[in-house]
Amino acid sequence: MRVLAVIPSRYPSTRLEGKPLLMLGNRSVVQRVWDATVASGEFDEVVVATDDRRIFDHVQEFGGRAIITSDSLENGSERVAAAADALDGDFDVVANIQGDQPFVSREAIRALIAPFRDGQDPEMTTVAMPLAPELADDPNTVKIVTDMRGRALYFSRSLIPANPKNLDHDYLQHLGLYAFRRDALRRFPTLIPTPLERAENLEQLRALEHGLVIIARVADSGTIEINTPDDYERAQTWVRENEA
Template structure:
């Protein structure tokens, strides 16, 4: 099974412009994502797909590979599809490793590929982790519910399910990692936008509304996603506390 990882990284952002190029310790956000993806050992090739030449230059400076893709693409998965089409070579699985997760864990990346490596029937896979109570009401933290086999039922920025008194297991936070069969990735950009996708501003709901099967695995390791200036400050604090060498 040949697997490609594409790291989509946009420069414009209404909440935090240029976040792939922000520094965390001695590395940029995008370099941290690149390093973690390569070090996972899960992929035959890794590439950054971006809309900005500044990101291309940064990636090439640290020895990575980057492709310049159209700024008109609607979401990360469309950018991943465009990058996969532009590359020579055939891949069975293509993963979307979001460029705003500088601390993405090896556990999460392995969980993303596990259903395919185990022969489970799925068009897409994704990853969840136990939801921290402090993030329950945060609309920037996406939640997921699955059926008893791990198939995704719904994703929301609201807390789901609604009544915690009747839940006998942990709430789950969705991590923005996806892997597609090559056929599913070719199909995804052709799907029409859907009402729930628009309501939640979550591209994965387009796949669910069109009947695609998404299998989710739960990873034990947490990860700080950088969506807002507050997230960036949390990430900087984590680096100071965990990576600063003692004097």
């Protein structure tokens, strides 16, 4: 089984402009994602997919591989599909390792690929982790619920389930990691945008609304996603406290 990792990385952002090039210690956000992805040992090839020459040049400078994709693509998964189509190589599985997770763990990446290596042959996989209580009401933190077999039922920016009886419940945060069987990735860009996707502004809901099955594995290790200036400040604090 040949596995490709694509790191989609864009410069424009309504919440934090240019975040892939922001520095955390002596490495940029995108370089940290690259280093963690390569170090996981799960991939035959790793590439950054971007529509911005500044990111492309930066990746080349630190010794990574980058590819320019169209600036008309709507989301990360479409960028991953375009990159996979542009590369030489017969890949069975293609992973989307989001470029805003500089501390993504080896455990999370291995959990993402495990269902394929276990012979389950899923259409898509993703990863969740326990939700920190202070992020419960944060709309930038995506939540996930699954069925009894670990298949994703829904993703939301709101806390799910609502839990009006305040029962004990292990809430899950969704990490922006996806892996696709190659035919499912080819299919994804052909799917029309869907009502729930538009309402939540979450591309993975398009897959669910069109009937694709997404297997979610839970990783115990946490991470800091960088979506806002506050997230970047938290990440800088973590680096100062842990890498000094």
